[in-house]
Amino acid sequence: MISRSLLIAALNEALSTGGDYAEIFYEDTDSESLLLDNGKSEPPALSKTSGVGIRILKGLGSVYGTTSDFSKKSLLSLAADLAKSFEGERTIKVETISKARVGKVNRVPDPVIEAPLEEKLAYLRKGYEAAKEYDERLVRIMASLSSTKSVRNVVSASGPNAIESDNVECRVRLSISCVASDGKSTETGRMGPGLACGWKECQAKNDPAEIARKAAKKAITMLSAKECPSGRYPVIIANGWGGVLFHESCGHPLEASATSRNLSIFSNCIGKQIASPIVSAFDDGTIGGAFGSSNVDDEGVGTHKNQLIKDGICVGYLVDRLNGRRLNMEPNGTSRRQSYRYAPTSRMSNTYIAAGKDDPQDIVKDTKLGIYVADFGGGSVDPSTGEFNFSACEAYIVRDGKIAEPVKGCTLIGRGDEVLMNIDRVGNDLDLGQGYCGAASGSIPVCVGQPTIRLKEITVGGRGGKLE
Template sequence: MRRREFLKKSARGTGVIMVSPLLLSALGTGEGLCLETGASPLLDLGREDLDKLLGIALARGGDFADIYVERRLRRHIVMEENRIASIHLGIDRGVGVRVIAGDATGYAYSEDLSLKKLQEAAGTASAVARSGGKTTPVSVSRGTVSDLIPARIPLESVAEDERLQVIGRANDAARSYDGRIRQVTVTYLEEVKEIAMANSEGVWVEDRQPLIYFIVNALATGGGARHRGRRRISAHSGFELFDGDRPEEVGKGAAREAVTMLAAIEAPAGQMPVITSSGWGGVLFHEAVGHGLEADGIQRGTSFYVGKVGQKVGSELVTLVDDATVPGLRGSFNVDDEGTVSQRKVLIEKGILRGYMYDKLTARQLGASSTGSGRRQSFKHYPLVRMTNTFVLAGQAKPEEVFAATKKGLYAAEFVGGVVDTTSGSFTFTVREAYLIENGRMTSPVKGVTLIGSGPEVLRTIDMVADDLDYAPGTCGKGQWVPVTCGEPTLRIGKITVGGTKT
């Protein structure tokens, strides 16, 4: 279908499930590539086609079916050794069909978008239903969503060269920070994801999610030591993310960490109070608590938090939310990957467990409603219950008071990431930049170290929470990768095991 036909069809209001053909205009930056090349829209399906596909999906007796259409334009540019080492452009496009029958899920997808192939995929997905029999008639109708993803400078309006300039500025800032900086790698990741979903409950919605991820790694060497510092920023945003001197800030931040940590001494081993930094320190809550509140672990009975709603599960200083509605954050969206409108969930309120996160499947299984937590890596994946932006709300203390109250301990400033063993509740988080705290003050930097604890125990020992809430971007893996945000104000864990080498 040509663009003109698309416009006509839309104007008639018959509706097609599709991702805007404008997406391909993002490829054109004045070099003469434009829509007239015949770029096709994502998928030319009308309401009747959707109804028919959902009907095929449910033909063997499934309880629920949905169709997920996605097109994603990806850019991945790397600068290394002062030159643009690679420019990578990719297009993903496909349709996934899911059928739920009881507790079982059938899934199939196709990258071939002909109606025939989509019908085959729907038939394949339906094989999971074994009861046979009834076909439920389906009729979808188009819904609208709010816009939590503001983009002042749309990515498709950005000339390729502007991206390269931003990358170069971050590189230069990092390199000129200090003579001990040996290498700088700048990674620029951008995607424009456009999705449409229709399901057997009659829902039919679309969303558009531009996302930028910008990472600087800087290597410093000196005095026999070697450290790689890192800074990353990310947002669902237009190119305004790089307004002002943001690229320089990111570059300098990575360089500062690398140079500072050259002086790091051996980290202590044993239990002690640990102050975690605002922003990335929130990875603690993502791992130690958040995964245990995803309803699949509740339904399976494997989570520590089964049956604990209404009970005190942590320090009363802790209020933890998962909020997909904060405009522009890396984990935000207008609708989740099952077509449910994004929500703000209070998971823990002043230490009391308030509720879990649900997708459609776990909501059906547990008699709850979806909290808009159904997410997938791409059309090649079925949805799972996932976090979005998970953070602890600001407390009353000033950050300096938290330090002043700590006689001896560790300050964890920058993190590699965290991992949880959901069955036992043990979690680790790995610190890349840390300092000793002695007599209420930050002193020597110490080498990177793993912290380990039991999620439920650590949650109880949090004894100070400051007022400086900040966020940090990450990518969460649970068999599938999705963009998330962690967050917290500066806070103190009363006691946790620090896995250093100095006993």
């Protein structure tokens, strides 16, 4: 998309005032989103995101600029404008560009976005039909399929030879949402599995009918749910998407963007115990076909399997290039961004608590009175205080070791450091769930994961009074 000579010229312009690192990120991303709303296909959302982001670092100083104009004039002028914010003499002259070896974590021979529309609509229709047959109290069924093909190039220079990584990432997400109403109350149920894969694999791994029935079941179940009690109780969190609790409460505070500035509860915690000894956790951008995986990160660094917590001890952070300088740590392939419109920074990919030894059924059996969270809507955290919140979209009371009646309006709140120490059971049923994570560098696809876990006690918010 950009000639080598122009890339070299723009890098040299960027480095003209003494910058010690310059990077040009350029992308061409096609997106398609199909939606069947109550069985009728809405106009598809087709879009192209295409532009250039130039970043210069000088010590701990960082400047970033973007343009959607790929012309020579535009790129050189952007690089020159950015360089003006530093004062100094050139220390680097870029002369050549070499290709980096890019991993093949995600191999996609048949991008979903390029598959025939009719096939994809027929696939969605299977989901719609299955949900429709599930229960007549479903008043609205939405089935959507979003796919992207993103050509992402990073050219970075910290010496005369710049390194270029060419990368193509393809992703797809099926989402089924059901709205159920019995005339008195209205509830929703949603499932949204995502993959970094092609059309054949998507169809083989995600059966829309099965996913639609799960979404429908959630909506119907919640119609009879009572209001969730409030207070402090033992809470069991189901495997898979339940890992969003770890993602928010502990993953974000382990990102170097927070730890490097002492703005995280986990700043200066390497080597210290931050979790119960039965907890180990990873961020792994190399899981083939996983929604959060990438062949290479958005700074051109190969993705890794990074251990964050080992037997309760903090052993690593998610480190990008700039914050790595602050921490005196090497970047570990975790720098990500939504698009060229965002400067990259440390972000999670596929983050999970490793499997433990407990049988999940035993965890429930050993709980006399508490809450079982089967699914979360999502949550958020303030990394500096560690205070987090999560909203459960499917939850139940646990009575005498059994999962009992469903409850709605359930929120869990707490502090990341406390919740990690409070995990007293870890199941052996690790699974991953998929979603989008929004933070400083935009909204990016991720997996969260965990086996079934139990928290000894956590604050539960709801309108149902005390749990009895």
